[in-house]
Amino acid sequence: MASLACNIPTFFVIVSILFSSINANSAQPPTRICPHFDCGNGITIRYPFWLQALQLEHCGYEGLNLSCHAQIPILNLSSDLYQVRSINYLENSLIVSHTELTETNNCPKIHHDFTLTLTNSYLFNFTSGNKLLRFFYNCTLYPPSLPDIACLQSGAKRSFVFTIGAIPEFDWHGYCESTVSVPVLEKALDDKELLVSSINKALPEGFKLTWRTPSGSCQFCEAFNSNGFCGYTNSSSTENFFCICPDGRHSISCPQDVFVSASFELNSVGSGAIVLAGLMIVATVFYFVQKKKNSLYKPVSRK
Ligand SMILES: *[C@@H]1O[C@H](CO)[C@@H](O)[C@H](O)[C@H]1NC(C)=O
Ligand SMILES: *[C@@H]1O[C@H](CO)[C@@H](O)[C@H](O)[C@H]1NC(C)=O
Ligand SMILES: *[C@@H]1O[C@H](CO)[C@@H](O)[C@H](O)[C@H]1NC(C)=O
Ligand SMILES: *[C@@H]1O[C@H](CO)[C@@H](O)[C@H](O)[C@H]1NC(C)=O
Ligand SMILES: *[C@@H]1O[C@H](CO)[C@@H](O)[C@H](O)[C@H]1NC(C)=O
Secondary structure, three states: OHHHHHHHHHHHHHHHHHHEEHHHHHOOOOOOOOOEEEOOOOOOOOOOHHHHHHOOEEEEOOOOEEEEEEOEEEEEEEEEEEEEEEOOOOOOOOEOHHHHHHOHHHHHHHHHHHHHHHHHHOOOOOOEEEEEEEEEEEOOOOOOOOOOOOOOOOOOOEEEEEEOOOOOOOOOOHHHHEEEEEEEHHOOOOOOOOOHHHHHHHHOOOEEEOOOOOOOHHHHHHHHHHHOOEEEEEEOOOOEEEEEEEEEOOOOOOOHHHHHHHHHHHHOHHHHHHHHHHHHHHHHHHHHHHHHHHHHHHOOOOO
């Protein structure tokens, strides 16, 4: 009886420790090798982004290295330099702009295809939150009565812009000199205006990129809310992965208590409660089994 009396409180201590570790998902990485930083314009940069200047070791994803230029955080993607305008850490998204889009002087002559270079990115997705525009430049023949981009008229040649998915049927490739596509923020396009007049406001606002966790070791490190953060050391010019855990560094992922892993495998919001209920049932059954066992050895009469 006495041993059981101290077992039940012990159960609850264990359960509450488990709960506090389950609820500690929103942990921040340690600040020593994962410092928050700011290029000077008020945008907080933190995990999974990191500052290129801190080269010896860092935490953050490969490919999410930023550098500061004139107080603006810069991302280098497929050799294109993007200015980071804002980062939403809850949505895993950021808004970027490019000088080719911001410095158009209200005449959108864009030289390279942005969606083409972004399609190769294993880290970013540009399809959510944006509308994709397609420009057709210097067309010698075109359907009549479509509004063209007036500032780009060159002799008899005309240039056009459409949203992808709403391009009028025509042999654009056959009659236009060049074509590029560019994402713009969906909310920056004014539905009430003609597309040709609303793009000059939308282009300089940039577009949205959504990042994902790189596959492989980094995904294991972060998986099941193991509270791990992906880190890399950079010795002799090779990148070596490590997982930063509440108890220190590990090679792949954070060690997990058996109970915690069991509850994560249930993989639902109520998993903690299910584990707690399960433990309580086990404890209660155990208690009555013990009680019954004990009573077998005790005299029925207490007199
Ligand atoms: C990020 O690192 C890569 C590889 O070292 C480098 O080419 C790129 O310029 C860096 N990005 C920035 C913004 O410094
Ligand atoms: C951007 O990245 C490319 C390739 O990774 C590299 O060659 C180039 O030097 C980088 N540019 C800057 C300004 O860091
Ligand atoms: C990008 O995101 C959209 C919407 O979230 C999704 O449907 C699409 O499959 C994603 N594309 C890639 C290449 O992951
Ligand atoms: C259209 O062609 C003219 C020369 O005919 C050229 O100067 C101009 O840059 C071209 N426009 C675009 C957007 O490529
Ligand atoms: C790793 O170190 C090498 C030389 O020590 C350097 O050239 C390279 O840019 C570093 N890479 C990163 C991602 O910091």
